[in-house]
Amino acid sequence: MSKPLMIALRPVSYPVRIMAAILACVSLSIITSFMEYVPVAERLENTYYYPLWYSVVIIMLIHLAIAALLIIPLSFLTDAVSVSIAQRFNGTALKLVSVAAGYVLLAGASGMFFSVFMYRGDVSLYAGAIRQMVMITLMFAGWKIVLGAGFRWLRNRRRALV
Helix, strand or coil: CCCHHHHHHCCCCHHHHHHHHHHHHHHHHHHHHHHHCCCHHHCCCCCCCCCHHHHHHHHHHHHHHHHHHHHHHHHHHHHHHHHHHHCCCCCHHHHHHHHHHHHHHHHHHHHHHHHHHHHCCCCCCCHHHHHHHHHHHHHHHHHHHHHHHHHHHHHHHHHHHC
16 A cells, blocks of 8 residues: 555646546536525525526536636646655655645635636635635645546556456
8 A cells, every 4th residue: 555645746647637627627516506506495486596407517617617727737837846845855744744735825826816817806805716716726636646546556456467
């Protein structure tokens, strides 16, 4: 069994990043849609409510655009910087903290970029965008680590069987 440090510090291929971004977008759009869903018994009269599938699709499209334009390109920079910083530390905990801090900084930076370009720099009024970017980036990091470890396990398992 490999250590969590080795899983976090290994580079991940581009297809794994794309799959992690898609899974992060799908899972976060489903969670967000269920949070905003109004049951039929609580709906007001003469008010239109979007169907659940429509909310899932629209939120997923927005998250996929954000992931494709911000999170995936910035994740290459984040991985390079956090791995180079982690190699300077001696303890395992400090290395994991540096990788996690890199992704938290990625989340904040992508949220700031999103707010600057979408809301013309008025970041303080639109804190929800930064919160959403933090959630999608941390979910992307989690899926990236899980998928990277899973693909490495499958590759090692296939080599052992051959």
